[in-house]
Amino acid sequence: MNEFNGVGLPTESTLDTVLTGLRFEAMDNFLRTFAFTSDDKLVFLADRKLDPRVIHAICGIARSRGIKPWVIMSDTTQHTEIPAEIRPIVESATFVVSSWFCSIIDPFCIAQRAKGQRWVKITYFRNLDLLDTDQARFPIDLVGEIIRQTAKIYPESGDFDLNFSCARGTDLSIQFTADMRRRLLSSARWRGNMVADEPGCYVHYLPTHGPNLYDRTSVDNDDSVPVALNGVVVPFWAVGFAKPFDEAIKVNFEDDRVTSVDGDSEEAKVLRDMLIGGQIIELGCGFNPKAPRHTIYPAGSNSVGALHYGIDLAKPSDYIRRVMPEWEEPPVHMDLISYDTTVTAGTATLIDKGFLSALRAPSVVAMAEKFGDPVDLLENWPE
Numbered sequence: 001m002n003e004f005n006g007v008g009l010p011t012e013s014t015l016d017t018v019l020t021g022l023r024f025e026a027m028d029n030f031l032r033t034f035a036f037t038s039d040d041k042l043v044f045l046a047d048r049k050l051d052p053r054v055i056h057a058i059c060g061i062a063r064s065r066g067i068k069p070w071v072i073m074s075d076t077t078q079h080t081e082i083p084a085e086i087r088p089i090v091e092s093a094t095f096v097v098s099s100w101f102c103s104i105i106d107p108f109c110i111a112q113r114a115k116g117q118r119w120v121k122i123t124y125f126r127n128l129d130l131l132d133t134d135q136a137r138f139p140i141d142l143v144g145e146i147i148r149q150t151a152k153i154y155p156e157s158g159d160f161d162l163n164f165s166c167a168r169g170t171d172l173s174i175q176f177t178a179d180m181r182r183r184l185l186s187s188a189r190w191r192g193n194m195v196a197d198e199p200g201c202y203v204h205y206l207p208t209h210g211p212n213l214y215d216r217t218s219v220d221n222d223d224s225v226p227v228a229l230n231g232v233v234v235p236f237w238a239v240g241f242a243k244p245f246d247e248a249i250k251v252n253f254e255d256d257r258v259t260s261v262d263g264d265s266e267e268a269k270v271l272r273d274m275l276i277g278g279q280i281i282e283l284g285c286g287f288n289p290k291a292p293r294h295t296i297y298p299a300g301s302n303s304v305g306a307l308h309y310g311i312d313l314a315k316p317s318d319y320i321r322r323v324m325p326e327w328e329e330p331p332v333h334m335d336l337i338s339y340d341t342t343v344t345a346g347t348a349t350l351i352d353k354g355f356l357s358a359l360r361a362p363s364v365v366a367m368a369e370k371f372g373d374p375v376d377l378l379e380n381w382p383e
Contacts, residue, residue: 025137032140033205034058034120035197036095038066043093045086045100047077049326053128058097074100078330081106095196097122101329104202105281110221116199123298123328124206133206134290134382135302140207142377144192145367146287146304147210149358151190153348154181160346162214164233164283164307166338166353168248172231176345180218187211208302210287212310213343213350229256229280233309235336239296240323241267251309251336256280258311270319274334277314284308284335285351289359293381296337298328303381305356307343308335 013019036042042062046055059069070093072086079102082090087108090096096103096112096119103109103121113119130136154160157178164172184190188201189211196203204210219225233251237244249263249271257279261272286302293303300308313332320331343351350357358364359378368374 019132022137023132026131026133029136029138029140029207030057030131030205031061032195033203033207034061034097035118035195036062036065036067040065040067040095041093042067042069042095042097043090044069044071045074045090045096045098045103046071047074047099049077049126050099050122051127054122054125057128058122076326077101077328080330080332082108093117096120099123099126099328101333107221113200113202118196118199119202120196121202121204124204124208124300124302126328130206135208135288135292136206138207138288138290138377139371140194142364142367142371143207143210143287144194145361145364146192146289146356146358147190148192149361149364150210150285150287150350150356151185151192152361153345153350153357154185155346155348161344163344164231164341166234166341168234168236168340169250170232170234170338170341172229172233172253174214175228176214176218183220184212184214184218187217206288206291208286208288208291209300210285210302212282212284213307215282215310227256230254233336233338235309236339237296237337238267238271239299239308239335239337240320240327251275253280274313274317274319275311278311278334280309281312282308282310284310285356287356289378289381291382293339293383296335299335301337301339303339304359304378305339305351305354307338307341307351309338310335 055071062069070089077099079100081102094117096117099122103119159177162174162176164170188198189203194203194207219227230253234248245267247263247265247268249268251258252260258275261268261275286304286306288302289304291302293301295301311334316331340354341351342353365374368377371377
């Protein structure tokens, strides 16, 4: 049989006019997210492997608005807390941009936001060339509406179970109280605010990592509060592994702690050594339909409906130290990835086999129509 030569699918345009237009779509998201005002004091927590153009771009926006930024350069992003010598500088800021891991979990950072300090985390904006990607130019207003419609699916009152299941055998349940739901959904991100203009906000740029379906904010970040999170997760993949798992590895949880890992493969042995005793601190969900589906490094996937189970480890992992010595996160954290999970809150379905239900909410579709073809924007997920 002769080898077939032909073209049956379109190729991306390389016209300068088209690319210029796309760049400015992304630039609008970029400028709006970093909502500096002339009376802000900006502190930028950077690291040596961050693209210097990212630093200069963000500081350029700040200077254009009358701000003289402070840039603190660290050798690493892996800080689990703000170093004591840096705290007075961070405390003096009204706006913090950070590549450091501790940004979300350090009680010091949480306390600063409680006082009104605004934060943008740039885990997913480590190279300026990312401005030329579909995920960068996906409308942030539409991301916000997808998030708001997801929030509306949670029961409005009373206690409920948040359940996770998949064909590989995942069967995990979290007992949610009405107070836990209220705390979880009270953040600016769950209200769909994707720009850093609200006192105490914490947003991500690129606009990919949405709010978590569950995290410790639901118990007011109080580590002493036990959470009834029980069952088994059978991940498809995990950060730090070259390819998805061939074996159905079972990670077992009792009261939000990993108690055992079942499996015979080498990957199962690594996870068993790594995860037992660890605490699940977040169940992250992607909300940007143009985030690459199968890019899970440094954390994610952030594609709509993809989940990552974020676990803080009981001890640093030598495996992580070997395979990711300069990972953007420290060797005391691991993300387990799933693409086909069904998530229900009470009787309502948040995610159906990896498809985020809010993508077909009438208000989401109507807003998408303003920007293009809703099917392309919402359901054409890049690999």
